Amino acid sequence: MTAQVGKTMRLKRVIDGTGVSVICALDHGMTSPAFLEPLADIHVRTSEAVAGGANVIMMSKGMIRVAAPAFSPTTSLALLLSASADPGGERPQIVQIAEVEEALRAGADAVVLFTALGGETEAGMVKILSAVGRECAVLGMPFIAEAEFPTTYASVEDLKQQYGFEYLRRNVRLCAELGADIVKTNWPGDRESFAKLVEATNGIPVVLAGGSRLEDVELLARMEQAMSVGAIGCSVGRNIFMHPSPEAITRALSRVIRERWSAEKAHAALLEETGSRGVNEVEVRETDEPKLDPAGAVLNVEACGICGTDARTFFNGDPGAPAPWVLGHEPVGTLEDVGPDADLPPGISKGDRVFLGSILTCGECRWCVDGFQNLCEHHLLYGYDPFPGAYSEHAAVPPIAMKNLIKLPPELPSDLATVADPFACALNGIEALDIRLGDTVVIVGSGPIGCWQAVMARDRGASRVYLTDVSAERLEIALRAVGHSVDHAFVAGEDNGVSEVMSLTGGTGPDRISVAAPSKEAQAAALIMAAKRARIVYFAGLPKHDPVSHLDMNQLHYKELAILGAYGATNRQYRITMGYLDRRQEELGRVVTHRFPLEGIAEAFETIRTGSGLKMVIVP
The missing domain is CATH 3.40.50.720 (NAD(P)-binding Rossmann-like Domain)
Structure with a gap:
């Protein structure tokens, strides 16, 4: 009787008076394969989330000692009971590192356990899950079970393809069966599938996990759809504490969850609050010239195309382009300076006109070695964090991009050469x-x-x-x-x-x-x-x-x-393209319908929006 009253009282704080829960997960030091820099100041991150409307903070027993002063009188602690061993592996091993009784002593209103099924460790995982559910029932502690894919450090699309929807549905149901009071789970890809996950808990409240970094508009859209089919809130970590404005994005999520704002309305308010540039706004200004990396180069930009990816980022934002940010990943120019340790491709030297391929690859994984560089397991994209782009008079060529330099045929115009990428x-x-x-x-x-x-x-x-x-x-x-x-x-x-x-x-x-x-x-x-x-x-x-x-x-x-x-292109296809463009300049050049100076880049994006042209090229 006493235990049940205790659980009921604590759940009233975890699920607030409006019947929802806005949880900020600041526990990634226990699960991430690498240290996440924003968590260096856990007190500040906690303060930002609380100020934005989070009523629950999820963290470890070590960090609560530092972050406790940032809690408001109505903020609940959800104490993490598990950590990930070998978090960089395909299937990290979940290790229980705290007991429910420790959470009681820490003043927690809930405990959290990550649940990974499948493989040789599944039997042990089920035993841990069952034991925590049993202990929570005895001690009156609400139990939040994280019924997620085995690793959360990959895109939902990749994880769903690897493990399938039924993996999530089974996990969700098992957690509900073994005593969870709230189930946290991944976005399965669409509204209808998430509704099936909610249905699988048979009435146990469900919160949506934030997962890997997303565009703000996408995060809010997922949240709106999840709420429409029965979710009671969210449990979001990286999309809050790695955001340029953690308080503002928490407030936007809170508005979607508590006030049932549309994702579009909440996103508009977020942009207004943060004064964001880079989402439907552009500014041309003087900046310092890029520094020469000893193993890189500096490009004197002659032209840079506008790709559909650039346009989507301009119109909707992208976590890989935190405002203010320089876009542009289809550059052509002259190698103005080359670092002393730079490894240039054969036949290229300082002063040459070159094109820079945008897909940055490791050169070592199976796909790179087999010639499918577009499928590199570790690929990055030039023009996105951490490599600013080339809508500029000068642009840095980072060391990882040096192997992507392609020398231009002498007679190939720079504006046409920019289309080599698409x-x-x-x-x-x-x-x-x-x-x-x-x-x-x-x-x-x-x-x-x-x-x-x-x-x-x-x-x-x-x-x-x-x-x-x-x-x-x-x-x-x-x-x-x-x-x-x-x-x-x-x-x-x-x-x-x-x-x-x-x-x-x-x-x-x-x-x-x-x-x-x-x-x-x-x-x-x-x-x-x-x-x-x-x-x-x-x-x-x-x-x-x-x-x-x-x-x-x-x-x-x-x-x-x-x-x-079909996605991206290989090094071989880039080489073929350069010859193709050179031989068929007049014919293929007709697709480049507009050229704009750097000062006219806003007009270029507007031309794309109206659909009144094909290919836009910026000529600084």
């Missing part, structure tokens, strides 16, 4: 498509990628090339650039172009389809319109907060279709 990516998609002589090809999406793929499809022997888009204006611009390579172009109707394609192909469908548009509808339509034994390449990715498409797998099965993805 053109090489388009080539990767075309190679995956494996066009044969006489094939009928449909390109869905008439942006720069779709335009170049239309040209390459014709070069590879396609008998018919059809180009489609949802925008008549964009399609018209595309045809002015590459119409000579296209047999027919049309605006997709309500059926996303299926009836038009079937009519054009006499009912048989195309042999090859490239979906070069980030559209679920286009992905689904491609399966329906495809000919038997056709090959489909999904070139464009979907938004990270909403990546799941509902596809008719019977089309795949009964028509023996092949569906492939």
Whole structure:
């Protein structure tokens, strides 16, 4: 009786008077494979989260001694009972390092245990989970079970692909069965799947884990969707304490959770509060010239393209581009200075005109060694943290990027050379498509990628090339650039172009389809319109907060279709691209529809927003 009253009283503080819980997890010193610098001052991080509206702070028994003064009278402590051994491994081992009784002595209102299933350690994990649930029932302590993927230091998309949705659902249910009072779990990819996780607890409250760093708008969108299907709040760590303004992002989450603001409204308020530049705002100003790294170089920038990734970051923000930040990852210029320890590629020297490939790779993993540098297990992107980009008169070339330098043909204009990055990516998609002589090809999406793929499809022997888009204006611009390579172009109707394609192909469908548009509808339509034994390449990715498409797998099965993805480009494809651009300058250069000085970069982004051009290039 007494224990149950104790648990009830403590839960009233963990789940506040509005029926929700905003938990800030500051316990990553126990779980992270590397030290996370913002946690160096745990007192300040706690103060920021509390000021932003967190009513629960999750941390270890060691750090609470330092952070306790930052707690308000209504802030609850959730004490972590577990740590991760070998946290950098594929499946870290969970070790219990504290007892429920210690949490009582520390004044905690809840205890937390990370739960990882599968592998040789599962039986021991279940025993620990069961013992903690039993002890919490005896001592009247609320139990928060973290029913998550075995490691939380990777993207949800990668983890879901590796372990599957059913791993999460089983974990959630097991935690509820063994005595959890609140279950914390990962975002499974979409609203409907999260609803199934909530349903699996059979009424035990569920909070959404923040996971790896996300764009603010994506984090808030996930939270809004989770709340709409029954979550009672969040448990967020890195997306709070690694944020440029931890208090402000906590407040934004609190507004979505407590006040049921939309993610869009909360994000707008966040931007207003932080005075964020870099999200729909741009500023051109004088800065110090980049310092020369002894193993790097400095580029005198002649031109830098605007990629779709740059545009998405400008419009929506990105955790890899903390404002104020210099974007730009398609630079061309002259090697103005080279460090004494720099390792330049063969044939390149100081003073040469070069292109810098954006995907920064380790050169050592299996994929790099096999020639698939675009799939490097440790890849980074130039123009994103920690490497500022090239919308500037001068740009630093970090040591990791030196091997990405490619010497330009003497007659290749700098503005056209900037498209080497997206053109090489388009080539990767075309190679995956494996066009044969006489094939009928449909390109869905008439942006720069779709335009170049239309040209390459014709070069590879396609008998018919059809180009489609949802925008008549964009399609018209595309045809002015590459119409000579296209047999027919049309605006997709309500059926996303299926009836038009079937009519054009006499009912048989195309042999090859490239979906070069980030559209679920286009992905689904491609399966329906495809000919038997056709090959489909999904070139464009979907938004990270909403990546799941509902596809008719019977089309795949009964028509023996092949569906492939294509991402980035390899070193070989970059080399091929440079020759391709040099030989076909006039033809391929038509896709570069706008050139802007550095001072006109805001206008360049606005041109992208309105869809009134194809490829934009900044010429400092």
